[in-house]
Amino acid sequence: MLKLETVWKTFNPGTVNEKTALHGLNLHMQEGDFVTVIGGNGAGKSTMLNAIAGVFPVDSGKITIGGVDVTALPEYKRAKYIGRVFQDPMMGTAATMQIEENLALAARRGKPRTLRPGITKADREFYQEQLKILGLGLENRMTAKVGLLSGGQRQALTLLMATLQKPKLLLLDEHTAALDPKTAAKVLDATQRIVEKDHLTTLMITHNMRDAIAYGNRLIMMYDGQIVVDVSGEEKKNLTVEHLLNLFSQASGSDEVSDKMVLS
Amino acid sequence: MTSFFNALPGAVAQGLIWGIMAIGVYITYKLLDIADLTVDGSFCTGAATCVVLVMAGNSVWVGLLGAALAGALAGLATGFFHTKCGIPAILSGILTQLGLWSVNLAIMGMKANLPMNVNNYKLLVSLRYLQEVQKGTRPFYQHPIFVVCLLTLAIIAVLYWFFGTELGSSIRATGANGNMARAQGINTNFNKVLGLALSNALVALSGALLCQYNGAADINMGRGAIVIGLASIIIGDVVFGKLFRNFGLKLLAVSIGAIIYYIVIQFVISTLSINTNYMKLISSLIVAVFLAVPYWQQTYTHKKQKEGKVC
Numbered sequence: 003m004l005k006l007e008t009v010w011k012t013f014n015p016g017t018v019n020e021k022t023a024l025h026g027l028n029l030h031m032q033e034g035d036f037v038t039v040i041g042g043n044g045a046g047k048s049t050m051l052n053a054i055a056g057v058f059p060v061d062s063g064k065i066t067i068g069g070v071d072v073t074a075l076p077e078y079k080r081a082k083y084i085g086r087v088f089q090d091p092m093m094g095t096a097a098t099m100q101i102e103e104n105l106a107l108a109a110r111r112g113k114p115r116t117l118r119p120g121i122t123k124a125d126r127e128f129y130q131e132q133l134k135i136l137g138l139g140l141e142n143r144m145t146a147k148v149g150l151l152s153g154g155q156r157q158a159l160t161l162l163m164a165t166l167q168k169p170k171l172l173l174l175d176e177h178t179a180a181l182d183p184k185t186a187a188k189v190l191d192a193t194q195r196i197v198e199k200d201h202l203t204t205l206m207i208t209h210n211m212r213d214a215i216a217y218g219n220r221l222i223m224m225y226d227g228q229i230v231v232d233v234s235g236e237e238k239k240n241l242t243v244e245h246l247l248n249l250f251s252q253a254s255g256s257d258e259v260s261d262k263m264v265l266s
Numbered sequence: 267m268t269s270f271f272n273a274l275p276g277a278v279a280q281g282l283i284w285g286i287m288a289i290g291v292y293i294t295y296k297l298l299d300i301a302d303l304t305v306d307g308s309f310c311t312g313a314a315t316c317v318v319l320v321m322a323g324n325s326v327w328v329g330l331l332g333a334a335l336a337g338a339l340a341g342l343a344t345g346f347f348h349t350k351c352g353i354p355a356i357l358s359g360i361l362t363q364l365g366l367w368s369v370n371l372a373i374m375g376m377k378a379n380l381p382m383n384v385n386n387y388k389l390l391v392s393l394r395y396l397q398e399v400q401k402g403t404r405p406f407y408q409h410p411i412f413v414v415c416l417l418t419l420a421i422i423a424v425l426y427w428f429f430g431t432e433l434g435s436s437i438r439a440t441g442a443n444g445n446m447a448r449a450q451g452i453n454t455n456f457n458k459v460l461g462l463a464l465s466n467a468l469v470a471l472s473g474a475l476l477c478q479y480n481g482a483a484d485i486n487m488g489r490g491a492i493v494i495g496l497a498s499i500i501i502g503d504v505v506f507g508k509l510f511r512n513f514g515l516k517l518l519a520v521s522i523g524a525i526i527y528y529i530v531i532q533f534v535i536s537t538l539s540i541n542t543n544y545m546k547l548i549s550s551l552i553v554a555v556f557l558a559v560p561y562w563q564q565t566y567t568h569k570k571q572k573e574g575k576v577c
Contacts, residue, residue, distance in 0.1 A: 055449070081451030094449065096442035099435075104446075107439050110432055111451040117428075120435040163450070 003203045004031040004054070004171055009063030011053055011227075023049040024060065025227030031171075031205070036197055038214040039207045040246075041224035047207045048089075050224070051173050054205070056080040068170045082112030085164030085202075087157065087177040094160030097149030101140060101159065104148055105129045108163035132162055136192055154185035158192055165196050172197065174206040178213075190217070211243045221246075225254045270536035275396060275411060277532035281525030282414040283391070283475045284494055286421060288502075288524045289517050290468030291495030297429070298441040298461045300348075303359035305469045305495060307366030308340035309488030312470025313477035314373040317382050320478075326390045330474050336373075337470020338463040340366060345459030355458075370485055381482040389478040410479060417475075418521050421468065426514040437461050469495075490546055493553050498524035500556040 011024040023046045031037055041047050053060050054067075056077040065073045067083045088094050095104050106121045106129075126144065133141035136158045140151075148156060157177055164172060174193065178186035194217060197204050208214050214221055221238050223231035223246070230253035233241060287309060294302040312333035319329040340362055347358035374380045384392045391410040398404040406412060428434040439447040440457040447454050469491070477483040502516075502523030510519050534540055534548070 076453075077448045078451050078453045081449055084449075086449045088445070088449075093443070093445050096439050096446055098442045099438060103435060103438075106432075107435060107447075107450050107452070110436075113451075115432040115436045115452070117431045117433055120430050120432050 003033040003035065003068055004029065004205070005064070005066045006030075006050075006054070007064040007066075009050075009053060009065065010061045011049060011058070012061055023227050024053060024063075026063070027228060029222070029229060031203060033203055034201050035220055036202075036204045036218035037206070037220045037222060038218040039205065039222055039224060040209070040211060040214045045224040046227040047224050048175055049227070051086075051175050051205065051207060054080075054171070055084055055086055055173055083170040084173055085111075085167075085169035085171070086173045087160045087164050087175065089176040089179050091153040091156040091160070091180055094163065095148045095156050097147065099148060100145045101133075101148055101151075102126060102129055102144040104159065105132070105163060105166060108166045111167045111169075113167075132166065135195070136162060152185075154181050154189055157181060157189050161189065161193060161196065165200060165202065168200050168202070170203065172202045172204040174204065176207050176209060179209055193217075211246055215241045215243070215246065223250055223253070225250070230254055270533055273532050273536055274529065275400070276393065277528045278525055279391070279393075279396060279410040279414060279479065280476070281528035282411060282418060282521065283472055283479060284491075284528065285472075285498060285521035285524035286414075286418060286475065287469045287472035287491060288495040288498035288520045289418075289421065289425070290465040290472065291492065292499055292517065292520050293425075293461055293465040293468070295496065295499060296441075297438055298458060298465075300355040300441075300458070300462070301359070301492075302341075302344060302462060302465060303356060303492055304340055304344045304362045304366075304462070304466055305359075305491045306488045307363035307370065308337045308466040308469050309473040309476075309491045310370045310483065310485060311336050311340055311366055311373070311488075312473030313483040313487055314370045314380065315470070316474035317380050317477050317483040318373055318375075320387050320389070321380075321382055326388060326478065330390070330471060333470045333474035334467040337473075338467040340470070341462035341464070341466030342459060344466070345462040348462075349455035349458055367485070374483060374485070378485040379482055380484075382477070384481050391475055391479045392481065393479055394481070414475065422514055422517045422521075425517060429513060490549065493546075493549055494524070494527065497527050497549065497553045497556070500553065501526050504556070 006027055006029040009024050009027045010022070012020060012022045014020050025046070027046070027050060039047050052058060054065060056072065056075060060073065063073070064071060067080070070083070072080050072083070086094070096107070102121055106125060109125065130141045130144065138155055138158055140155065140159065148159065151159065161177070178189050181189060190213065196202070204218070206218065215238070219238065220232070220234035221241065222229045231249045287305065291302070291305060294300045315336040316329035316333040319332045320326055343365070344358045344362040347353045347361055348355045353361070371378070384394045391413050395404055395408050396410050399406055399409040429438060436447065436452045437457045437460060439450070439452060440454045440461070444454050473488060476487065499520050500523070502519035505523065505526065506515070506519035510516050531545060535542060535545070
């Protein structure tokens with residue numbers, strides 16, 4: 003489904019801030035895979051997701067989604083295949099537009115935008131049904147501006163928007179990191195339900211090791227722009243946080259594990 | 267005071283005409299979140315194109331259409347600088363505006379002022395018509411206020427429809443949150459260019475109406491247009507912001523904002539007998555104050571909170 007072949011990305015080349023964020027990265031995901039991604043700050047997790055989404059062009063390498071080479075496609079064209087939820091709750095929705103307007107925009111992802119009315123009555127009923135799945139009561143506030151919603155509500159809405167048009171690939175960039183633990187659990191729960199319902203191929207970054215173990219059928223750990231740990235199947239089911247830390251220090255050849263990773 | 271009341275219909279008519287320009291500015295400033303300075307040039311482009319077309323024997327409608335197209339081209343140029351050359355939006359607008367100075371002169375045959383005698387052409391609006399309707403020698407439906415009112419309502423209706431379509435909504439999303447728009451597959455660069463072209467088409471249309479009203483196109487007529495546009499948007503928002511929630515009504519508020527602006531200007535001119543050359547200074551200061559108020563409110567409450575006076 004998703005294939006990254008020796009992808010390189012260096013930021014600010016030739017300056018003191020030069021940083022090679024992706025180090026000839028290789029990743030191959032099967033259809034229906036739910037992969038969780040962990041790694042310290044600066045390991046290249048977000049860079050990998052943004053490279054897949056096309057936020058910036060990569061220096062070299064090849065990215066294919068469902069057999070389509072998207073390496074040279076701009077971000078808005080790749081959106082046809084990709085649903086995304088960002089870390090920042092402000093980023094995934096348009097605050098000054100209504101809930102139903104946001105959904106209508108998402109419903110047209112990958113399709114031409116014409117001079118037909120943005121929202122029809124049938125659309126409205128469909129969105130209402132979909133909002134019920136979230137269980138947040140948003141179905142009764144369809145014309146409210148999204149700016150009035152809480153961070154958790156916005157993330158849940160963004161999640162719904164990302165999957166309204168079934169994407170070939172769902173990218174979740176620490177989408178619960180900015181939420182309080184209770185809300186985060188709710189959003190993660192909704193994520194699990196939606197991913198299972200539509201059998202979505204999903205790539206989820208998380209700072210929380212327990213979540214990384216609990217969710218998905220495969221876990222990868224990144225270090226210095228490369229994948230250093232890759233566990234799936236039975237092995238993943240039996241993982242513990244302690245075991246994961248061991249794997250990490252073996253793979254990276256150091257005991258250097260960020261406090262944030264241990265604590266979370 | 268009597269001179270103020272005598273000049274009132276003229277002020278309202280002018281305000282209405284500039285209101286169309288302000289609606290154009292609203293599209294870039296409010297919907298796309300771009301301060302587009304192209305308008306100072308494209309306003310005159312519209313006027314020049316219209317005068318030249320009408321004096322060449324075309325109907326006034328051809329003149330208006332030509333003006334709108336010329337304005338759209340100006341917006342396209344700014345959009346090109348911004349999206350294809352990576353120049354910041356505000357600087358792109360300034361570049362186009364500067365270039366348009368020469369273009370506008372070229373359109374007018376290298377004359378800084380191109381008069382168009384109202385007696386020789388059938389125009390849509392004119393100060394002369396306004397006076398003649400008041401004297402009773404012309405039917406009321408040729409009154410500039412009536413004509414421009416109809417035109418404004420038609421423009422608002424079309425824009426209301428357009429920004430409710432799939433394409434129009436995607437333009438609003440582009441301005442509201444570019445990241446979200448791209449993630450939803452919206453070509454934000456294309457939408458910015460489209461918005462700039464649409465905006466400047468309206469600005470040029472407004473210029474085409476004003477040159478008919480004044481009976482001349484002048485190379486300086488668009489100077490400070492962006493400030494008048496912003497003033498109209500802000501006045502409309504201050505007066506009707508709480509009342510008008512609907513998009514169509516918001517556009518109407520912009521138009522009324524322009525009328526209020528011109529009535530105030532007329533009032534200042536007729537009652538305080540200020541040299542009209544000071545008007546630009548006064549306008550810019552008024553707009554600066556209005557733009558600063560939200561900032562001041564914020565910092566003031568913040569300070570109070572710090573001092574523990576407001577919980």
